[in-house]
Amino acid sequence: MLTISRLAAYAGVTVRAVRHYHQIGLLPEPERDRSGYRTYDAGAVVRLIRIRTLADAGVPLGRVQELLDAGPEEFAGGVQEMDKDLRAEIRRLQDTRRRLARLAAGDQLALPQSVVDYLDRLRGLGVDEAYIERERDAWIMIAAQVPHSIDIVIAKKHEELDDPDMVKLYGLLGGALDWPADDPRILEVADIMERLMIRAVEAGEAGADDGIDDQFVGLLDSTMVESSPSAARLLAILEKRGWRGWTRIERVPADRLGTEPPPS
Numbered sequence: 001m002l003t004i005s006r007l008a009a010y011a012g013v014t015v016r017a018v019r020h021y022h023q024i025g026l027l028p029e030p031e032r033d034r035s036g037y038r039t040y041d042a043g044a045v046v047r048l049i050r051i052r053t054l055a056d057a058g059v060p061l062g063r064v065q066e067l068l069d070a071g072p073e074e075f076a077g078g079v080q081e082m083d084k085d086l087r088a089e090i091r092r093l094q095d096t097r098r099r100l101a102r103l104a105a106g107d108q109l110a111l112p113q114s115v116v117d118y119l120d121r122l123r124g125l126g127v128d129e130a131y132i133e134r135e136r137d138a139w140i141m142i143a144a145q146v147p148h149s150i151d152i153v154i155a156k157k158h159e160e161l162d163d164p165d166m167v168k169l170y171g172l173l174g175g176a177l178d179w180p181a182d183d184p185r186i187l188e189v190a191d192i193m194e195r196l197m198i199r200a201v202e203a204g205e206a207g208a209d210d211g212i213d214d215q216f217v218g219l220l221d222s223t224m225v226e227s228s229p230s231a232a233r234l235l236a237i238l239e240k241r242g243w244r245g246w247t248r249i250e251r252v253p254a255d256r257l258g259t260e261p262p263p264s
Contacts, residue, residue: 001039011048018048026051026065058086112147114154115139121158125167128174134227138220145212163199165192179230186230190237197243212247220247 008015021027027048030038047068054064059082067078111119119139122132143150160166169192172185179185224246225231235246 001033001041002045004038004040007040007044007048010045011052013048013052017052021048021051024061026061026068058082110140110144111136112143112150114151115143118154118157121161122170125161125170126174127170128177130177131174134177134224138223141216141220142212145216160196163196165195168192169196176230176234177228179228181229181233183230186234187237190234190241193234193238194241194243217245217247221245 002010004018005015008018011018018027022029027044030040030044032038050068051064054067055061059067063078063082067075070078115136119132119136122135123129142153146153161170169189172189172192176185176189221235225235238244
């Protein structure tokens with residue numbers, strides 16, 4: 001007969017583990033002998049080795065009892081079920097790793113891939129990183145408001161970047177955050193924006209339902225105005241010409257349609 005320490009040594013576990021298995025009912029606890037010690041037989045060694053083998057294989061202790069008492073078919077079925085659960089967990093962990101890898105890239109936090117690709121395209125055009133960060137923050141808010149249509153919105157933004165005026169606009173806006181309110185380049189930006197807005201109206205693309213409520217549009221506009229001293233003046237110039245809004249054109253000056261300003 002074996003003492004608890006000898007049992008643990010034969011099975012390759014600790015005495016603490018044996019006591020834990022007693023406590024949770026995996027290993028029957030023997031009666032004490034006349035000296036008050038528990039003694040174990042060969043059957044306890046075999047069962048403890050089986051418990052250790054299952055535990056080392058990753059079987060949760062809550063399921064070890066079920067497998068120990070199962071017949072061959074039940075045992076095989078239980079193992080297959082656990083394998084299925086493990087494969088699902090592996091997929092979940094792999095997805096988590098992919099998400100973490102994307103987060104490490106910076107722009108991926110709270111942004112769909114389509115927006116990240118768009119921001120990368122702006123970087124490729126040489127747009128200042130400080131401006132891209134402002135635009136990124138705006139896209140984070142927009143993507144949260146219209147998650148199901150953000151890819152469509154971004155596809156349209158890619159089309160707009162095929163317009164030389166839009167590329168030129170981004171080139172100017174990239175440094176506009178630091179412009180004073182009297183910088184003469186603000187007029188050039190206003191001219192470009194007006195040409196783009198006139199084309200959008202004539203193409204029937206202005207005023208379309210974008211799924212964003214008016215309060216949120218106001219938030220985006222106010223954020224832009226607060227970002228730079230030149231922004232407030234730019235909007236004032238456009239409003240004087242009959243245009244209102246930044247995120248969305250709110251009023252269309254019919255008398256200016258068909259009279260697109262000449263390039264600056």
